[in-house]
Amino acid sequence: MHMHKYEKIWLFFGIGSLFVFLAVLGVGAFAQGTQPPSCLTTIDPEKVDQTPPFDKPGLVKTGDNEYQLNIVASAFAYTPNQVEIPKGAKVTINVATKDVIHGFQIAGTNVNMMVEPGYVSSYTQTFDKVGEYVILCNEYCGAGHHLMTAKVKVVE
Template sequence: KMEKIWLFIGIGTLILFLAIVGVNAFYMGNKPPSCIATINPDRVSSTPPFNHPGVKQIGKNHYQVTVVASAFSFDPGDIKIPLGAKVDFVAATKDVVHGFEIAKTDVNFMIEPGYISTYSTTFKKPGEYLLLCNEYCGTGHQLMATKLEVV
């Protein structure tokens, strides 16, 4: 008799847990806040703005940095941005999930296949920063990094 009660509680807990996860995932659209717009990963290279990766001035002291991630590099390979400007990062991946972390800053988000990730920040200190991938994406993952210069 007791076994049956425990089994019931166990299964009940499991069902409750799965229900919560399910509701979170499907009904509340529980996705990282940066992932709103969608994109076909196979067409990243031909879809604006990703067909021209790089830094572009879009307003007074306001820049957009378009980045294409693929195993195992970021395009463009070198990014130069002005000190104190508002910078909007816009990133997409051509293949798997990659990370987008700029060491020693608040910039840290995921780039998921099918989604356009965006993040805005302002660099307050000049210097060389390291943009790196912090999601394991394959055999070359540890090589996936590039330089970012704030001048």
């Protein structure tokens, strides 16, 4: 069976539109990467203090060696500002801001999130190395930006 010229054209068109589709998908995925990692969970920034789990921020055990760490960011502090995590713990970190955009980076780890008002930013990290880690804000948020730090202690 041989192909007619217009069949080839349509085949070419079909493959072409597949590539266009894939390119759009790729660009879409890339654009999403510039959003907070978890932009699906929304929160009223005015009511962070009353919204669980941020009404009781801190470390919560959720399973065998699994934890949730809920942190409230506000100008210019994190609540709580010191956390002890058992070595080897798998921790899902959730951060919400009460005011402006803040950053949430744990120096020396892969944890590096932008925290936008209205959204809960989440990241899961396993802490395998004992030590002290500094949490810092890497989004300029005002006069006290450089003072906005907290500490994570990974203990045996």
